[in-house]
Amino acid sequence: MIVGEQKPFEEIWEMVKDHKQLTVFGCNTCVAVCHQGGNKEAGILASQLRMRATQDGVDIEIVDSGIERQCEHEFFTSTEDLLVKSEAVLSLACGIGVQFMAEKYKKTPIYPALNTTFLGDVIESGHYTEKCQACGDCVLGVTGGVCPVSRCCKRLFNGPCGGSSDGKCEISKDLDCAWQLVVDRLEALGKIDDYEKVQPLKDWSKDRAGGPRSFKLEDF
Amino acid sequence: MTELITKSRLEKVLKNGHQAVTSECGPPRSSDPAHIIEKGNLIKDYVDSVNITDNQTSVTRLCSLAACIHLKQQGIDPVLQMVVRDRNRIALQSDILGAASFGIHNILCLSGDHQSFGDNPQAQNVFDLDSMQLVQTVRHMRDEGKFLSGDEIKVPPDMFVGAAANPFGDPFKIRVPRLAKKVACGAEFIQTQCIYNVDKFEKWMEGVRDRGLDEQVYILAGITPMRSVGMARYLSKNVPGMDVPEELIERLKGVEKNKQSEEGITIAVETIQRLKEVKGVAGFHIMAIEWEEKVPEMVERSGLYPRPAVD
Ligand code: SF4
Numbered sequence: 001m002i003v004g005e006q007k008p009f010e011e012i013w014e015m016v017k018d019h020k021q022l023t024v025f026g027c028n029t030c031v032a033v034c035h036q037g038g039n040k041e042a043g044i045l046a047s048q049l050r051m052r053a054t055q056d057g058v059d060i061e062i063v064d065s066g067i068e069r070q071c072e073h074e075f076f077t078s079t080e081d082l083l084v085k086s087e088a089v090l091s092l093a094c095g096i097g098v099q100f101m102a103e104k105y106k107k108t109p110i111y112p113a114l115n116t117t118f119l120g121d122v123i124e125s126g127h128y129t130e131k132c133q134a135c136g137d138c139v140l141g142v143t144g145g146v147c148p149v150s151r152c153c154k155r156l157f158n159g160p161c162g163g164s165s166d167g168k169c170e171i172s173k174d175l176d177c178a179w180q181l182v183v184d185r186l187e188a189l190g191k192i193d194d195y196e197k198v199q200p201l202k203d204w205s206k207d208r209a210g211g212p213r214s215f216k217l218e219d220f
Numbered sequence: 221m222t223e224l225i226t227k228s229r230l231e232k233v234l235k236n237g238h239q240a241v242t243s244e245c246g247p248p249r250s251s252d253p254a255h256i257i258e259k260g261n262l263i264k265d266y267v268d269s270v271n272i273t274d275n276q277t278s279v280t281r282l283c284s285l286a287a288c289i290h291l292k293q294q295g296i297d298p299v300l301q302m303v304v305r306d307r308n309r310i311a312l313q314s315d316i317l318g319a320a321s322f323g324i325h326n327i328l329c330l331s332g333d334h335q336s337f338g339d340n341p342q343a344q345n346v347f348d349l350d351s352m353q354l355v356q357t358v359r360h361m362r363d364e365g366k367f368l369s370g371d372e373i374k375v376p377p378d379m380f381v382g383a384a385a386n387p388f389g390d391p392f393k394i395r396v397p398r399l400a401k402k403v404a405c406g407a408e409f410i411q412t413q414c415i416y417n418v419d420k421f422e423k424w425m426e427g428v429r430d431r432g433l434d435e436q437v438y439i440l441a442g443i444t445p446m447r448s449v450g451m452a453r454y455l456s457k458n459v460p461g462m463d464v465p466e467e468l469i470e471r472l473k474g475v476e477k478n479k480q481s482e483e484g485i486t487i488a489v490e491t492i493q494r495l496k497e498v499k500g501v502a503g504f505h506i507m508a509i510e511w512e513e514k515v516p517e518m519v520e521r522s523g524l525y526p527r528p529a530v531d
Binding site: 153154155156157158159160161162163164165166167168169170171177179180183184192195196198199200201202204 | 305309331332333334336337345347348349350351352353356357368384385386389390391393394397398400401404405413460461
């Protein structure tokens with residue numbers, strides 16, 4: 001899923017404080033799982049903004065709402081009227097949702113309440129970690145199911161750097177060395193000899209480097 | 221003697237069957253080359269070739285290529301260190317040609333320390349290739365006379381290709397396979413991480429010999445003298461992938477503060493003498509980090525002086 005973190009409150013307040021009306025709009029899928037951008041969080045953020053407005057004597061009407069997903073047209077039906085009438089929207093979606101709305105409501109300012117941080121999982125309640133960078137050419141089949149692009153700080157394809165120490169990465173003792181994990185997995189799979197297969201130069205044109213990516217199903 | 225492939229002095233020394241001695245200098249954080257020229261000249265007659273580091277520990281410095289050119293002009297055989305952290309494959313290939321155009325005949329292919337250690341932790345990192353793929357790239361350019369794209373290079377770069385190995389990095393069980401992989405990619409010489417845990421290094425060498433890798437690549441053992449017990453403690457605690465045994469720290473602690481650096485040199489000399497006898501050790505890479513003036517003494521005391529005349 002997509003993981004995001006709420007921006008510092010001050011930064012949010014500075015973005016929105018000059019409007020007369022603001023809709024604080026949650027996105028109840030990915031970013032709800034990490035308790036940052038769901039409809040519940042939209043409600044809480046709206047109350048905080050109202051309190052701040054009262055404190056500073058700022059006249060701004062704040063409404064909160066949300067939908068299941070801000071990245072697909074069909075989910076917007078129930079909130080269409082509210083959004084069309086909104087002077088500005090503070091979206092708690094990831095960067096995709098924010099842009100989707102900006103395209104949909106061409107004259108309405110849409111502000112991001114979150115920093116979209118990574119594609120990750122929930123390793124335990126309240127703890128999210130990065131697992132994928134959408135590089136466009138998955139190598140998990142040869143790395144024992146551990147992604148060197150997102151999990152190795154140097155995205156090395158042929159083994160650990162010299163800094164791997166006691167299973168941890170050279171940049172932090174709190175970070176697992178991806179290559180230690182790859183080696184452990186290959187061993188568990190009885191495929192440790194595969195480590196010596198040299199991985200070819202990566203085609204980064206399928207990654208961000210190749211420009212914005214898209215794909216289209218012809219029969220739809 | 222095995223056939224010479226390049227004009228590298230290092231290659232000649234090794235292929236003539238001598239134990240090679242290389243050292244390394246870090247370029248200045250300034251546009252004034254005087255310091256690096258001075259350092260180069262200080263060690264010139266005591267080593268076969270001199271590495272120039274490439275923005276080591278990710279701290280911005282005068283570039284490795286320019287510093288290599290300065291040394292080359294002093295009659296030194298430079299080893300261009302090149303990290304894949306800061307350059308994509310276009311820049312790497314371009315710098316390789318640039319270096320070769322100045323008669324720089326050695327390259328050491330490295331991944332590079334992470335930028336979070338340096339003066340620009342906010343920097344983007346590149347890592348388009350990894351260090352093994354850089355080895356493959358240089359070999360491809362040299363041997364096939366082609367760019368990675370397949371386009372022809374009219375005058376291919378004439379370079380002896382090296383890589384690093386850290387026998388002390390984890391996981392230990394793949395440290396020999398990792399060397400095998402570098403050899404398979406085309407590495408012709410290896411410079412290792414600083415060796416303090418000699419037993420562990422010998423164990424690694426045993427694995428290297430078992431697979432006959434010492435017959436396929438020249439392994440230069442990395443040596444860095446300790447200047448104080450403080451340095452030993454620092455390396456042991458703060459540098460990932462560095463193995464400093466407790467006995468060594470104790471030994472330095474046992475001598476007076478103003479004699480510790482001398483003791484550090486003695487330890488380094490003893491290490492070289494012990495490793496000279498280890499089958500498969502083809503030479504030494506002395507990294508005397510900002511203490512280049514001690515290199516001549518270490519080389520002499522280790523019985524590695526004078527250096528063979530091969531040119
Ligand atoms: S220590 Fe491991 S995860 Fe960290 S950069 Fe090196 S190989 Fe990658």
